[in-house]
Amino acid sequence: MDVEQLARIQFAVTIAFHFFFPSISIGLAALIVILETLRVRDVRGRGETYDRAAAFWTRIFALTFAVGVATGIVMEFQFGTNWAEYSTFVGDIFGAPLAAEGILAFFLESTFLGVLLFGRGRLGSRVRWFAALMVSVGTLLSAVWIIIANSWMQTPAGFEVIDGRARLTDFFAAALNDSTIPRYLHTVAAALTAGAFVALGVSAWHVLKRKHLSVARAVLPAALLMAFVGAGGMFATGDASAKQVAVTQPAKFAGIMGIYSTASGVPMTIWALPPTQDPAKLPQGPEIQVARLLSFMTFGDWNAPIQGLEEFPTQDWPPVAISFLTYHNMVLLGTLMLLVMAFGAYYLWQRTIFRRPFWLRAAVLATPLPIIAIQLGWATAEVGRQPWIVYGVMRTADGVSRVVPADQVALSLGLLVGIYVLLGGVWLYLMRRELGHGPAPAPDGTDETALDELPRREPALRPGATAA
């Protein structure tokens, strides 16, 4: 393998592994703010329960955040180590958001996480709430800067190329380029959903196991509402993101959708065998399509034309099969999530949710769905951008470090994979342990409340009716 392939594999492995953790922790940080707020305001006199819930989820957050931090440093170094030509070319624009991410986001989240973790019993209750808020704000801000940097690679703007280096000419045009806002909203909606699904799945599991009931029952509705809003938001923002790609990155859009020929009234493919790089070898098989829907969804016109790959030289095509597969599976998983959430929201409204073992089991099984969907979505975004490292401006092959030999990259790749396998294994082991331990037990014995005694919908429906 040559150095470019190795460097790309290393980047893919390190970014994919890293992004498991922030995608969970952004959502969990927001959930902790909700729990801390419920605690401080002592909602329904259950401040004590929310206190134990917040402490438990803060521990889970810290474990996840630590792996995210540790693997995140690799990302920032790796532009310089493996993509030196790229770094020199884009540093004027791409470096600033990374520096700003450190100054305006990482300091905030790291410093206040220390306060949140070690401030218990030492600092005041309001200080803890404020620390949780700052951690969450920090995670949301860090996403702003990294999405600005990555979106500039997708839809570069606000620059000119002088002496082989991109130079910033308009900061706001570069920062708020065509894809920044739709991609930020989509990423954050997805990350909130991912954290919420983790909290939801764990709470549902505790309810099914009849353990830690007081906290599980307090967290589940909050997580469910967050997941419902997040999953809905994912579709709305995903739609905006797809429209933006169709307009600003048409070759990527054609690859994702598997469209070879330009046509009007293009159908939307729900399911099909993956397309191939060579249109002559396109596999024939069953497919599910909705007539003209893609044209309508993209341009609001059932007959709108959509450009096919034939409009672009083949060396500018993205890897078609991977783009298509990752995108369509992401949408499939998103639909599944929305389905689980819709039933959950209905049962919650009906107040029967804790007595729906089938749904609770589904919620447990659905725990990793958003995390997998996020991985697929990022793969769509980044693989679809190929063969460009900066879309339409610089090819990926031209960005790789010239002086790093292939055997050194192979060595570092082996080293990092080894460490990540260890890290992933230990993280799973410790998560399983922590989740099994669960939160501190309820002092008033409400953990032992039998599920049969949980409130039913009926009394609430008939005010004035006396309980039997």
Add this chain to the structure above:
Amino acid sequence: MADNAFLQAAWFVLVGMLLAGYAVLDGFDLGVGMQHLVTARTDEERRILLNSIGPVWDGNEVWLITAGGALFAAFPKVYATTFSGFYLAMMLILAALILRAVSIEFRSKAEGRRWRAAWDVAFSVGSVVPAVLFGVAIGNVMRGIPLDANGDYAGTFAGLLSPFALAVGLLSASISLAQGSAWLMLKTEGAVAARARRAAVAGIAAALVLWVVVTVWSRVEAPGLWGAFGGILPWAAPVVVAAGIGTAGLAVRAGRAGLAFLGTSSAIAGLVATLGLGLWPILVPAREVGEPLTVAATASSDLSLTVMIVVALVGMPLVVFYTAWVYRAFRGKVRLDEHSY
């Protein structure tokens, strides 16, 4: 294009300040880590060491991330050349920093003896490796590195391991050990504090000897750096180093931990300032072949530097403010409780 020399100089100073901030702050928690196995012997003692840096180490490491980001943003070519040129060393640093970060978090989450022993070793090795290798990298920058026509590193991996660069690596590790020991004297009591005090003496003595050796040796290995020290004023930086090391030595003898920490911190800041004065207006000198990477030739556009200086002027005072607040909130000796590591 008329580039603004003042802006470029400001970013040279700012990157230096971020590096100094990293060296001072992560310097002490790396210094705690490297003596973890020696200064702390029982499980409780090791927990005390980990908890002495518990609330702050993560924030300290952000100084590195920010300094790296600032170097990337302000002097992209320098970032690209050094990070790709020092490839294997950088990968070793990364591996060490990853293992170190997770070992702090993972160690106390389970009780097994071997579990804890393994993470103790990972924490310790993960602290020694970056402290030495960052110094080796600086030693190479001081000597200069061979650069090709493209401004990329033209040497080999073995070429980075010159005796001089290794000596700078040891200097960086020993001043970090002194810094970490002073921190532990502040945060711990009894046997741990007594051992930390002995480590402080060793660290300060080694740092003093190595600093003199590196300084004298640099007349031969890095003569270019001496050009700046023709006048009186630049000598303020090495004087701060000497005064810092001296103060630290006396303060450790007198058992005044706070003063010792102040001494080692100023010594570290003085070392970074000495380096900056010697290098200016170059960031990476060329050795044997190639043209040096200068501030003027590698700086980003004025617009980019201006945007970033606004971010830094708004953001950094806030960072310093709440960081100081956190250090104040967690002042005093470490007390283990149910929320500790």
